Amino acid sequence: MSETTTMFDVISEELARIVADKGERLPSLSLDTVFLGGELPIDSLDLATLLVVLEQRTGQDPFRDGLRQFTTVGELAALYPVRV
Amino acid sequence: MGNRPSWIHPAFCLLERDGDAGWTAWRWPDLADHGLPSDGVVVAASASAVLRGVVAAERDNRAILLLRHGGDAAGWLGEPGFAVTLESSGTTGLPKRVRHTFNRLQGRVRGRVDPSVRWLMTYDAGAFAGLQVLLTAAMTGATLVSVPGAGVQELAEAARLHAVTHISGTPSFWRAFLMALAGGGTPPLRSITLGGEAADQAVLDRLAAAFPLARLRHIYASTEAGAVFGVSDGRAGFPARWLDEGVDDVSLRVCDGVLELRSPRAMTAAGDGWLSTGDLVTRVGDRVLFAGRVDGVVNVGGVKVSPEAVEQRLLAVPGVAEVLVQAKPNPITGFLLTAQIVPASDVEETVLRARMRDALAELVPAARPRVITLTDRIPLAITGKKGRKAQP
Numbered sequence: 001m002s003e004t005t006t007m008f009d010v011i012s013e014e015l016a017r018i019v020a021d022k023g024e025r026l027p028s029l030s031l032d033t034v035f036l037g038g039e040l041p042i043d044s045l046d047l048a049t050l051l052v053v054l055e056q057r058t059g060q061d062p063f064r065d066g067l068r069q070f071t072t073v074g075e076l077a078a079l080y081p082v083r084v
Numbered sequence: 085m086g087n088r089p090s091w092i093h094p095a096f097c098l099l100e101r102d103g104d105a106g107w108t109a110w111r112w113p114d115l116a117d118h119g120l121p122s123d124g125v126v127v128a129a130s131a132s133a134v135l136r137g138v139v140a141a142e143r144d145n146r147a148i149l150l151l152r153h154g155g156d157a158a159g160w161l162g163e164p165g166f167a168v169t170l171e172s173s174g175t176t177g178l179p180k181r182v183r184h185t186f187n188r189l190q191g192r193v194r195g196r197v198d199p200s201v202r203w204l205m206t207y208d209a210g211a212f213a214g215l216q217v218l219l220t221a222a223m224t225g226a227t228l229v230s231v232p233g234a235g236v237q238e239l240a241e242a243a244r245l246h247a248v249t250h251i252s253g254t255p256s257f258w259r260a261f262l263m264a265l266a267g268g269g270t271p272p273l274r275s276i277t278l279g280g281e282a283a284d285q286a287v288l289d290r291l292a293a294a295f296p297l298a299r300l301r302h303i304y305a306s307t308e309a310g311a312v313f314g315v316s317d318g319r320a321g322f323p324a325r326w327l328d329e330g331v332d333d334v335s336l337r338v339c340d341g342v343l344e345l346r347s348p349r350a351m352t353a354a355g356d357g358w359l360s361t362g363d364l365v366t367r368v369g370d371r372v373l374f375a376g377r378v379d380g381v382v383n384v385g386g387v388k389v390s391p392e393a394v395e396q397r398l399l400a401v402p403g404v405a406e407v408l409v410q411a412k413p414n415p416i417t418g419f420l421l422t423a424q425i426v427p428a429s430d431v432e433e434t435v436l437r438a439r440m441r442d443a444l445a446e447l448v449p450a451a452r453p454r455v456i457t458l459t460d461r462i463p464l465a466i467t468g469k470k471g472r473k474a475q476p
Binding site: 043044047053056067068 | 384385412414415416417420422449450454455457
């Protein structure tokens with residue numbers, strides 16, 4: 001992974017993969033895109049899957065010590081402290 | 085030295101590998117030359133250590149505690165009278181000590197004296213299942229082949245080297261053993277026993293194909309009632325008619341999807357004598373199949389899911405050699421299932437993934453492992469079972 005890859009890029013890439021597995025296409029994301037607000041063709045299981053995949057890719061689990069709130073792509077990206 | 089205990093047949097021989105030093109053959113008089121430590125605690129690091137400890141404890145009429153690897157003797161007070169205390173290491177809970185009278189341990193042993201039998205030790209010598217194999221070999225005058233601390237690859241080599249005829253192991257052990265034997269010769273097995281976990285149809289079929297002359301049997305046991313029944317028809321689960329007729333002297337019934345039993349050998353029972361086994365079952369045609377532990381069920385986004393039932397489904401996929409399905413805590417859905425797959429050597433990943441997708445498509449979405457990783461091995465717990473704990 002290049003140094004310029006951001007958490008936003010990783011989330012976009014993995015979400016696109018999850019959505020493609022369902023035979024859908026991911027609209028373009030922004031930091032303000034809401035995960036479960038109806039803009040994206042994903043459900044809560046898909047979002048749960050994304051978190052597992054992100055942990056596998058980054059080695060970090062920001063939810064280990066309990067629930068942390070996020071609704072948008074930008075809020076989730078900010079929970080991963082170290083750039084990947 | 086004393087007299088040979090009645091439970092050690094004069095033909096019995098323990099063939100134990102001693103690190104790199106090679107094989108040691110233990111016979112009766114060698115096993116007697118040993119004193120029990122004053123506290124009665126013996127580290128069950130090898131079959132010979134366990135046997136010598138039990139022999140000494142019986143001779144001195146004292147209690148013995150067989151300590152597992154990393155075990156702790158804190159709080160142990162040796163008591164007068166010969167009894168064997170084991171550390172049970174649950175796959176999900178903390179170890180606890182269980183005291184057995186020797187008569188009770190011996191009473192479970194089946195099999196006629198046959199010095200041509202050669203057993204392979206697949207269990208920890210200080211585990212209940214390991215002690216059963218030890219006693220069986222000792223009482224029936226067999227040879228017991230043991231490699232303390234060995235992995236499955238070393239056990240496969242030992243089985244070939246010593247032409248082992250009898251093996252008892254968990255289904256997880258057998259799947260790993262079949263992989264370890266691939267590409268080499270097979271030992272001349274006459275008797276195959278599976279226990280400790282539910283035996284799936286795929287492992288039974290593979291064993292029947294690899295060892296067509298062997299007697300194939302899977303054992304169902306519960307902690308409270310001990311060994312309950314054996315199934316020898318080569319099919320997973322047990323015949324549904326046993327729910328009506330019982331099997332041997334055990335009655336069976338299903339209550340809220342959980343198997344219950346009533347047995348004269350049960351240690352404890354509720355008022356009406358029925359015990360819950362904690363094992364989920366489903367009836368499929370003329371068969372009752374095991375579907376995981378009721379305490380292993382997790383909630384995935386509001387849907388109750390059994391990781392072991394999903395595991396069984398994946399084990400049936402051609403090209404899958406071994407599977408571990410785990411429930412991983414998840415902030416969105418409570419839990420999420422993930423799967424680790426050991427592929428057979430001759431299958432392409434894309435083909436395998438497509439087959440697995442098809443096999444999982446019948447399940448509700450919450451029951452499908454959402455992240456499937458390929459790996460080359462799945463570590464087994466000291467019990468020979470797959471770890472059931474949720475991933476950290």
